[in-house]
Amino acid sequence: MMGFGARLAAVTGAVGVIFLEGDLGAGKTTLSRGLIRGLGHVGAVKSPTFTLVEPYEIGSLRAYHFDLYRLVDPEELEYLGIRDYLEEDALCLIEWPDRGAGFLPKPDMTITIRPQAQGRSLLLSPHGSRGEAWCAALALEFK
Template sequence: MSGITLFLADEPATVAFGARLAAVTGGHGSVFLEGDLGAGKTTLSRGLIRGLGHTGAVKSPTFTVVEPYEIGAQRVYHFDLYRLADPEELEYMGIRDYFEENALCLFEWPEKGAGVLPKPDLTITMSAQAGGRSLVLSPHSPRGQAWCAALAADNHK
């Protein structure tokens, strides 16, 4: 399956899409979130993390690089690599320890970790469009293809 393109009209639609994405991922895998500052990457992450059942605050990990969430037995790691000067910094922080089979890893600014990060299941490229956001979802694994198929089916209901 190839990727899909979606339009989200506003912030509540972005949060709602994040919750739909949470449902299809089952809280496992790796998602790259690409787009300019203000494109909605953290808003989408907030919707996804809340969609998995987190009830507290979801803040951008811009200064901490990673924000971990434990939701029952589920682990979610939300990374923001914007301030990373060199991908090798990820090795020093033990990045590979986060890639557990039962975890979901969300990466904002994944290009800053090039050469160190594993291939994602899904890349979501976000951009401002007509007062809302355009999303291009590109699968990179069978898991990502299944997610896109489920989201495309949801979109046609």
């Protein structure tokens, strides 16, 4: 998950919206950790389970890691200032996006993580040209 996150960091250019879906313990935070470190962050990458969002400024890059698991009402995202995070020049990783339905934008890609044998299976679903470009770049690497 860490390695795939790092590869994903390379193809995103640190811009876009990625939804991360999967059960508890599926590896959403681990994938996010790999992606954020792949962007060049050298410090701790902690789960935003209790804070809802962890911001990362890596030079001129900005990434925001959301975990909406504890969100009671999607409207809480308005009070959190969600629109301020969803800028064109930032990368937003959103775990449990279904909990923010109606207040989140359409993602560039949804990654669904499921356990499989001794590892994980990842289903990448692009939503638009940016996500399609990411999937095409990754497909060339993982053939």
